[in-house]
Amino acid sequence: MIKLISKTALLSVFVAFSMMKSQSVKEILNQEGSFRKDTIFSIKSDSKETYLPVTIIKGKEKGSVFTIVAGIHGYEYPPIVAVQELLNEIRPENIKGSLIIIPIANVESFQKRTPFINPLDGKNLNTAFPGSSNGTPTDQIAHLITKEIIPNSTIFLDIHGGDASEDLLPFVCYYNRKDIPENTKKAHDLSLKSGIQYVVSYSYTLTPTEPAKYAFKEATQQGITALSIEAGKLGTVQKDNVDLIKTAVYNMLENSGNSVKRKSKMVNQKSIVLLNQQDYIRVPEDGIFYSELKSGDKVKKNQILGYITDKFGNKKHDIVSQTNGIILYKVGTPPVNKGETLFCIGYNE
Structure with missing residues (x-):
């Protein structure tokens, strides 16, 4: 006999994957064998509930952990659609090391078609890092990514696009953190290998105690190699930008050593344009x-x-x-x- 479970009941079950269980991603990564595991992290603040979907793909061979995040802004559709397609295409047998994938970080913004902010609390997840374990839903999502996802990553890729009002040129970017030159060089090299023509570097002046605000800046602050792709515009899905994002991700996975099977390659690439000021x-x-x-x-x-x-x-x-x-x-x-x-x-x- 099949028993139907309500959405409310499912959310209560998801509490078992509470963000307070700080080692759950690490425990999954330490499991033996090659696999894909889809996990839900429940988030509750007062009477408001939401969740963070996370997929972990582990290959047969040991290697680095490459994290991919989309949907920090839920109205930025090309990154979300690109990652949905990647989830359907990537197989554990073609991966060395592991992938952590957050397909939609801001589920409520995505479902409610809300530009920039989470409709549950009116906060912008992209300015909420490092977050708080006992704050509003947006604070807790940021805290979960800060404590659970970033520390378990070797490389952290945050994918954005132009929100509802933004006309945007596709580019890939990273922070020029001069006190960890090896991380900055790795981010720079991955940017050049992405196949995206415009490469932007941002200055980095944060002290260890300052809030990073942005997800990939938080990863940079934690000493993780971090970068971001920006592609898509005006809150619509453009196939060329979806394809550009996917190609860039596959190129990065190959050059990081996480992919053992070449999926796609950028051809006839134009000369790289480096921009170091804004x-x-x-x-x-x-x-x-x-x-x-x-x-x-x-x-x-x-x-x-x-x-x-x-x-x-x-x-x-x-x-x-x-x-x-x-x-x-x-x-x-x-x-x-x-x-x-x-x-x-x-x-x-």
């Missing part, structure tokens, strides 16, 4: 944004990039570039709010 232009005032530029466009210092009007169509501000560079991402929809990033322009110093 200029962030913020929205000066709420309003309506107009610009004919798009991500990937080159801009010059003192160039007018667009303008902002009030609700009556009166021009309030010209937006002017402070540097020569290339638009990595920009607001791609009319409404803008004071303080938001309007443009991110990458350049070399």
Whole structure:
């Protein structure tokens, strides 16, 4: 006789995989044999419940642990769809070492189609790290990834894209942590081997006690080789960006030694463009944004990039570039709010 179990009952069962059980991922990784295991970590805060799905794929041979995370922002669809396809394609027999895969880190944002924030608590998971074990759902998800996933990783890859309002140029990026040059070099090399044309390095100035805010910056702070892919835009699924992400992941897995079977290769790759500085232009005032530029466009210092009007169509501000560079991402929809990033322009110093 088949007994149906309600969603509520399932969530109560998932409490057994509580985030407080700090060694569960490590215990799975230490199990013998080659396997795939799908696991649910339950998260409860007051009357609000959610969960974090995690897949662990272990190969026959020992090796490094490569972690892949998608869906920290649930409205960034190309990374999520790409990782769904990877889950269906990757087999344990083709892996050396292990993979930890979080297919959707922010399940509630994904299911409720909510840009940037978790609708359970209104917080942005991408600014919540290292999180808290007794905070809101977003705090607890960040804490779980910080304590359970990152320390068990050799390489940590966080995949993002352009959210509902963001027009974004695909790029791969890492933090230039100079006191651990071997990790920075590994992240740099994996970026170059990804097949993605634009490679961005960010400065790293965190002290050991400062909150990292971002997932792959938290991994960098913990001394893990960490990097991020950005591909996709405006809250839609583009097949070319899904394919680009998958190809980049397969290239990285091959070059990290975690893949024993070549899946795909980038052909006719354009010359790599390295960008080591970023200029962030913020929205000066709420309003309506107009610009004919798009991500990937080159801009010059003192160039007018667009303008902002009030609700009556009166021009309030010209937006002017402070540097020569290339638009990595920009607001791609009319409404803008004071303080938001309007443009991110990458350049070399």
